[in-house]
Amino acid sequence: MANSDMKARIGTRELIAMMTLFVSTDTFLSFPQHATAMALEAAWMVPLLAAIIALAIFLYVDSMLRKHFYGMDIVEVTVDTLGSVAGSVLAVIIGLYFLLETAGVMRQFSEHVTTTVLPNTPILVVGSMYTITIGYIAYHGLEGICRIAHLLMPILLVGAIGLCLLTAKWWHPLMLLPIFGAGVNHILFAAASDAAVFMNVLLLCIVYPHAHNARSLRWVGIWSIVVPAFLMAGFIATYNMVFPAIETQLSAFPLFQLARIIYLGRFVQRMESIFIFLWVTVAIVRMGMSLWAAAYLFARGLHWPTTRPAIPALALLCFALSLLPADVGQAVNLVETYLIAWGAAVVFGLPVLMVTLGSLRRRGGGKERFGRA
Amino acid sequence: MQIPAWIQALFRVDDSLLAEQFVLTDEVVEDSNDPSKENPTTEPSADAADAKAQRAGEQDQDRGGESEEGSPVRRGQQDARGPRPVRPVAIEDYVQQAQREEDTTRQPPGQDDRLPAELAEVKRELSALFHLPANKDVIVREFVVGRGRWPALAVFIDGMADKMVINTHILQPLMFLSEVAEDDTSRRMEPITQALLPGNQIQLVETWQGVVSGVVAGSTVVFVDGCRQAVVVESKGWEHRSVNLPRTEQVVRGPHNAFTESFRANTGLVRAFLRSERLVTEILSVGRVGKTDVAVMYIEGLTNKSLVAEVKRRIQAIDVDYLPDSGLLEQFIEDNPGSLIPQVLATERPDRIAHMLSEGHVAILVGQSPYALAVPVVLWTMVQSPEDAFLRFPFGTFGRIIRWVALLAAFLLPACYVAITNYHSEMIPTDLMLAIAASRERVPFAVIMEVIMMEFAIELIREAGIRIPNAVGPTIGIVGALIIGQAAVEAGLVSPLLVIVVAVTALCSFAIPDYGLSYAVRILRFVFLICAAFFGFYAIALLMCMLMVRLAVMKSFGVPLLSPITPVTPSSRDVWVRGQTYSMDQRPSYLRTQMQQRQEPITRPWSPYTRKAARRNLFRRRNK
Structure with missing residues (x-):
């Protein structure tokens, strides 16, 4: 492909930042509500346990890629293992997943804007x-x-941590008790079903060849799982210390609700408008990245010479798909059921399957092959 | 009945008035780009003389009717316009006209043609080249060298050459202080260049190109009869502004001289600051009608060679008639000319250019422009002031923070005001909100209209202020301030709070050191303002994202505009804040210089504190 995107080389810090932002966006969506609904007071443990699952899978995939397919992405691994047709099918499937995911996020954020910032503006x-x-x-x-x-x-980190700290006046740590909330089995189930929020595992398998230093990708993966996990855990813990768990599972937009109660005297109050910059910009990066990933994968799978001409059409398609659910409740339900719970099959299942199959077929020699290439 | 003369004059039709009116379009063909049509201003073809003769005939026919024959096409056009009056021509006019035509038919020599040996031929070709005698600026002074032995002539442009130099260093030694023996005529230049001309810069040329270049550059060219060479004596001496204070980049502490409208004075100023034998000044020439010198300055062994080659490649690719200023060159060589954000740094400070050269940038000086360019540039450089480096690092850092805040405020303050008052009023403390509401009670316009009116008024004052004469400037300033500040509020057109917002925004935009960036901020402010009026913070956030991604992919001579912040590249601490001078031992790595190290890591070996800090930095760098 004669596209500049195909030759893009990204530094380690930029990749870490992008992946962290990509995952952290779920903090501002329905993830806290979903985790609380499943684990109640122990919802803050859910992202940590989910991160452990994601980290274990990522380290396995990364070690397989390093060992057998050094410098290759998941599509190339599939082509190498099962042939070009299978590679194309896999690229299109993952591309569709990213497209639907973009549409889901777009609908949720659009609803947030219309309900909080611009109530008189049509969606x-x-x-x-x-x-x-x-x-x-x-x-x-x-x-x-x-x-x-x-x-x-830095805006994300300062904003998220600042938001948590500014509500300190309303913290009630006792609301985090009982420590295991709905029970250990509920926590584990929630972690397993929500692990797909760490979509960066899949994304890293795609942008693998674009890393400036492929060896640093392991650290990119680790950082981009650990930092969002702690951010999410901290945010959910704060949320549940301010509002009781029984109430938080009903709230669709926790960030707005938290920001709204900030009151540090008459001059620092009602800060929700300031945080618009935070969640809108983070949402833009998240959706921009997943849209690019969809276009990139379609281009790979369908052998398009370039991705750019497809981007306006795909963006329009995302917009159209985002309007399909009748209301925000239906949109959230679809996202949680199909893109997060069952999405684990795409996010974790496909990379694990492909690298395992590939490594079984090619025992060793990945580095040498890459070197020869 | 006798009709009075003035009434007769009223009804008399005098077509001579019409005939005497100058109409440019009569002489110019409709499409000068169409080679199939004749263009009277150029004669590029081999049949030029024939065409000229033919046209001369037509002109004769048009003017005097002496020539009966003419081009059928022209005759057809003439018929279409109707018959023209035929008038007799006075004999003096006719002679002058014939002389002019003879002059125009005389072909100037080609630029690559070799010089003739005979002085008469030299004079004839000089006349053709410089359009003599019509062109009064070019002086041809004939004289004899060595007490009447060798006929010679000197050519120079009055006003560009120093008359004192010509009189005392060229004419006087050649005419009075020389004693020459008759020798081989072709070797007459040897004693002249070796013994008779005391000029410190001379050059022997053999083609007309060298002669023309020398004369139009202010030098004096001396021809001697019998020689196929001419000697170009450096005698530049035109009037120009002396080195003066900077007008747009003033500092309290630091050098106070600025570039001026003298090419060589400017290169000399840079060299005076950066005294290095490795500082190279390459001079290129741009322009077809008028040549403009363009100096490319860099430090050999330090600056990236491919950067120097790219700068020269872009400059050499410029094919224009005339390049008057560095502002135009900037538009020819920058990466994204359509972008609002400048990608070349223009400065009037030689010390800044010297500093940037020492970092590994390339400097470009253009003709008589008092602004020099430095490439490549990153966004952060445009928010830095030269004074940051001259002050101690806490002060430099403080100044930078102030400028960053000013930049953000200049961008966003009016837009945020509109967004808050229209969409996010809940975040304003109640007392303030009541005050705003009270102040807006009398105002009959929407907030956005108020802001746009005020911003327009400020822009008007700023634009007019550039052209207001110094004598009335303060008066107009007071009037403007009164109208905008006091009268508009009292008339109920704007609210007092808005006056504060707009005034602070104007102050902030003046705090941006780079003029190009300041312009970009002024334009973008209106875009943000309109978006904020429709969609509040939401639109501002979206627009910021779009602006940031655009900046993130923009490049200046191959260097990303947001380097070294993103992409992250190693560099000394000199971006958001000003680092300690003694610890800034690395050049910006995005410049890919041939020498990364700027100074020793430990520059204060006698200080235990800085020694420890330097070691810590070294250790950290090695671990990276």
Whole structure:
């Protein structure tokens, strides 16, 4: 492919920032509500346990890639193992997954905007603005997305930590008790079913050849799983210390609810508008990245010479798909059921399956083959 | 009945008035780019003389009717316009006209043609080249060398050459202080260049190109009869502004001189700051009608060679008639000319250019432009002031923080004001919100209209302020301030709080050191303003993302505009804050210089504190 995206080389820090932002976005969506609904007071443990599962899978996939398929991404591994047709099918399947995921996130964030910031604006207008922006960002390629993520990373960290600390006045640590909430088995089940929020495992298998230093990818994966896990855990713990678990499982937009109660005197109050910059920019990076990934995978699978012309069409498709659910409840339900719970099959299942099959077929020689190539 | 003369004059039709009116389009064909049509301003073809003769005939026919024959096409066009009056021509006019035509038919020599040996031929070709005698700027001074033995002539441009130099260093030694023996005529230049001309810069040329280049550059060219060479004596001496204070980049502490409208003075200023034998100044020439010198300065052995080659490649690719200023060159060589954000640093400070050269940048000086360019540039450089380096690092850092805040405020303050008052009023403390509501009670416009009116007024004052004469400047400033500040509020057109917002925004935009960036901020502010009026913070956030991603992929001569922040590249601490001078031992690695190390890691070996810090930095760098 004669596309500049195909030659993009991304530095380690930019990749870490992009992956961290990508995963952390779920903090501002329905993940806290879903985790609380399943584990009640112990919801903060869910992202930590899910991160352990994701980390174990990532380390396995990474070690297999390093050992047998050094410098190859998941599509190349599939082509090498099962042939070009299987590689194309896999690329299209993962591309569709990212496309649907973008549509789901777009709908949720569009609903947040219409319910909190612009109540009189039709969702069509809000969604179309998102579509134009993510299309523009995805059009600038992986380098642009990763660099903007690196710039926004401090805003995310300061914003998320600041939000938690500014609500300290309302913390009630006793609301985190009982420590195991709904029970250990519920926590483990929630962790297993929500582990797919760590979609960066799949994303890393795709951007593997674009890393400036392929050896540093392991650290990228570890950091981008650990940092969001702690961010999510901290945020959910704060959320559950401020609002009782029985109530938080009903809230669709925890960040807004938390920001709204900030009151540090008459001059620092009602800060929810300030946090618009935080969640809108993070959402843009998340959707821009997944849209780019979808376009990239379609281009790989369908042998398009370039990704850029497809991006406006795919952005429009995402917008159209995002409007299919009748309401936000249905949209959240679809995302949680199909893209997160069953999405684990795509996020973890496909990479594990492919690298395992590939390593069984080719015992060793990955590095040498790459070197010869 | 006798009709009075003034009434007769009213009804008299005097077509001579119409005939005497100058109409440019009569002489110019409709499509000058169409080679099939004749263009009277150029004669590129081999049949030029024939065409000229033919046209001369047509002109004669048009003017005097002496020539009966003409081109059928022209005759057809003439018929279409109707018959033209035929008038007799006075004999003096006719002679002058014939002389002019003879002059125009005389072909100037080609630039690559060799010089003739005979002085008469030299004079004839000089006349053709410089359009003499019509061109009064070019002076041809004939004289004899060595007490009447060798006829010679000197050519120079009045006003560009120093008359004192010509009189005392060229004419006087050649005419009065020389004693030459008759010798082989072709070797007459040897004694002249070796013994008679005391000029410190001379050059022997053998083609007309060298002669023309020398004369138009202010040098004096001396021809001697019998020689196929001419000697170009450096005698530049045109009037120009002396080295003066910087007008847009003033500092409290640091050098106070700026570039001026003298090419050589500018290169000399840079060299005076950076006294290095490795500082190379390559001079290129741009322009077809008028040549402009373009100096490319870099440090040999330090600056990336491919960067130097790329700069020269882009400059040499420029094919224009005339390049008057560095501002135009910038547009020819920058990576994204359509972008609002500049990708080349323009500065009037020689010390800044010297510093950037020492970092590994390439400097470009253009003709008589008082601004030099430095490439490549990153966004952060445009928010830095030269003074940051001259002050101690806490002060430099403080200044930078102030400028970053100013940049953000200049971008976003009016947009945020509109967004908050329209969409996010809950975040304003109640008392303040009531005050805003009270102040806006009398205002009959929407907030966005108010802001746009005020911003427009500020932009108007700023634009007019550039052209207001110094004598009335303060008065107009007071009037403007009164109208905008006091009268508009009292008339109920704007709210007092808005005046504060707009004034602070204007102050912030003046705090941006780079003029190009300041312009970009001014334009983008309006875009943000309109978006904020429709969608509040939501639109501002989206627009910020789009702007950031655009900046993230932009490059200046191959260097990402946001380096070294993203992509992350090793560099001394000199981006958001100003690092300690003694610890800034690395050049920016995005410049890919031939020498990465700027100074020793331990520059204060006698200080235990800085020694320890330097070792810590070294250890950290090695671990990376």
